[in-house]
Amino acid sequence: MCIRSLEGKKERGRRRVKGWPRMARATKFSAIIPRALFTRSISTASSFAVKLLAADFPPPPTPQVSFDLADTERLFASVPTSTLLRSFAILSLMAAGPVVDLGTAALRASMASGGRLLRPAALAAARATVHRQFCAGEGAEEASLTVQRMWSEVGLRSILDYGIEDAEDSASCQGNLAGFLRAVDLAATLPPTSASVCVKITALAPISLLERVSDLLRWEQKDPSFSLPWRAHSFPILCHSSPLFLTPREPEPLSEDEEQELQSALRRLSMLCDRCVKANIPLLIDAEYSSVQPAIDYFTYWATLESNKQREQPIVFGTIQTYLRDAKERMMNAVEAAEEQGVSLGVKLVRGAYLTRETRLAESMAAPSPIHGSLHETHVCFDTCASFMMEKVSKGSGAVVLATHNVHSGQEAARKAEELGIGKDDEKLQFAQLMGMADGLSLGLKNAGFRVSKYRPFGPVEQVIPYLLRRAEENKGVLSTSSKDRQLLRKELSRRVTAAFVGRALN
Numbered sequence: 001m002c003i004r005s006l007e008g009k010k011e012r013g014r015r016r017v018k019g020w021p022r023m024a025r026a027t028k029f030s031a032i033i034p035r036a037l038f039t040r041s042i043s044t045a046s047s048f049a050v051k052l053l054a055a056d057f058p059p060p061p062t063p064q065v066s067f068d069l070a071d072t073e074r075l076f077a078s079v080p081t082s083t084l085l086r087s088f089a090i091l092s093l094m095a096a097g098p099v100v101d102l103g104t105a106a107l108r109a110s111m112a113s114g115g116r117l118l119r120p121a122a123l124a125a126a127r128a129t130v131h132r133q134f135c136a137g138e139g140a141e142e143a144s145l146t147v148q149r150m151w152s153e154v155g156l157r158s159i160l161d162y163g164i165e166d167a168e169d170s171a172s173c174q175g176n177l178a179g180f181l182r183a184v185d186l187a188a189t190l191p192p193t194s195a196s197v198c199v200k201i202t203a204l205a206p207i208s209l210l211e212r213v214s215d216l217l218r219w220e221q222k223d224p225s226f227s228l229p230w231r232a233h234s235f236p237i238l239c240h241s242s243p244l245f246l247t248p249r250e251p252e253p254l255s256e257d258e259e260q261e262l263q264s265a266l267r268r269l270s271m272l273c274d275r276c277v278k279a280n281i282p283l284l285i286d287a288e289y290s291s292v293q294p295a296i297d298y299f300t301y302w303a304t305l306e307s308n309k310q311r312e313q314p315i316v317f318g319t320i321q322t323y324l325r326d327a328k329e330r331m332m333n334a335v336e337a338a339e340e341q342g343v344s345l346g347v348k349l350v351r352g353a354y355l356t357r358e359t360r361l362a363e364s365m366a367a368p369s370p371i372h373g374s375l376h377e378t379h380v381c382f383d384t385c386a387s388f389m390m391e392k393v394s395k396g397s398g399a400v401v402l403a404t405h406n407v408h409s410g411q412e413a414a415r416k417a418e419e420l421g422i423g424k425d426d427e428k429l430q431f432a433q434l435m436g437m438a439d440g441l442s443l444g445l446k447n448a449g450f451r452v453s454k455y456r457p458f459g460p461v462e463q464v465i466p467y468l469l470r471r472a473e474e475n476k477g478v479l480s481t482s483s484k485d486r487q488l489l490r491k492e493l494s495r496r497v498t499a500a501f502v503g504r505a506l507n
């Protein structure tokens, strides 16, 4: 569910903006914000060249009550009934696996067909449903309006997610970098602390290179005498409990071309981090699947060492997937190494979204799954890692983003934060949910005073749909477990209907 009280404005924004903004659009963007608003100069946002006045972006309403999902009237006070209804309808439909399968297959077919009628019709349907539910907008202006509205009216922060697919070659990586840089520039024009940016390393470095680097890192874990001349200093990437079956034999060293390609990819990430450091915008690096994850962690720790030094609040956050059996050990090793080196480690904790892919891959290699044997073990691992990181936060080391829709985990973390005396406005503890999902939990945590962000993908429908399709398939389990969301929505909708009838009867 997306919490928008000014949907009309979004509609107008959508009609005005088609596709990704070019430089010309930046002028339009600054034009829609009155000049009087601007006082804070944002040097890195040269394309938008704006100065923001904090007074015109009032701080979100000051909450301060305990975490409570029971009172849905208070929980959804800022959400119009039309939005509740749409969210309830879409989440209910998507909770049925076969409907998601059918919908994604139909969308894929129509996107591939290029047919004159079918494709525009499919895009229009996707725009009105999934894009509207799960995306902040088609262009930077629209996304920016959504972020500002969520911030000033609801008090929720945003993590801008420039929705693009994996890169196969350097040229597409370069194009993707430009997109990510624009997302940082956009975040820099928004009210301070209201927006961060996330990135996928598979969009900045070719997949084949990430697979090669991951193989080599796995072999190094097997045989510590194995030499990797290109390897820069980083925190531990793999650990004793890490599965190494994906690299059954010694890989060839990187060729000269591959080494150059690796340096180019690191330079891209470095440019992105520099831009984030200058604009003070947190950068969250997503975790992906295990055939490339060691390389992603290598990139992440390399960037952490470059960007988080001498900073109390990290700029770069890596991601730990707690459905992996080795997650806790790997995370603890990295935290310990960062503490020893006096670097602030940022960790985003998730359960993990590539369950089917990981299980199938392990099966195909007749290896045990790298994923915990039961969902219960994943839950325990998530809550233990969250608790470990919160203890670190309470002692002043590290920062954590608890990215979950799980109400029990949210409740448990809220309780633990209070027990540890972590201030609810402490920026080192944050919660995050995907846009369109678990809004009850987001609002409950926000009402209790915690910092809460929504992951907001944005981009033209044609560009974001393949990305959303992949996410829908990967997250089928998540969609089917949206029962708590739907239960809260149903309760509030019934309450509003009853209140309307009673009101009419009394009149």
Ligand SMILES: Cc1cc2nc3c(=O)[nH]c(=O)nc-3n(C[C@H](O)[C@H](O)[C@H](O)COP(=O)(O)OP(=O)(O)OC[C@H]3O[C@@H](n4cnc5c(N)ncnc54)[C@H](O)[C@@H]3O)c2cc1C
Binding pocket: 285, 286, 287, 288, 319, 321, 323, 350, 351, 352, 353, 354, 355, 371, 372, 373, 374, 375, 376, 378, 403, 404, 405, 406, 432, 433, 434, 454, 455, 475, 476, 477, 478, 481
């Ligand atoms: C802000 C945000 C950022 C995210 N970033 C990433 C990211 O970078 N990388 C990434 O991989 N994912 C990411 N995700 C998705 C995340 O990993 C989860 O897929 C999703 O949030 C569901 O987990 P949950 O904590 O919300 O818990 P729940 O709603 O409790 O979901 C539990 C789900 O976990 C799955 N599951 C996990 N372990 C097991 C197991 N052992 N057996 C059976 N099922 C199991 C099931 O599908 C189940 O439906 C992100 C999510 C959010 C909210």
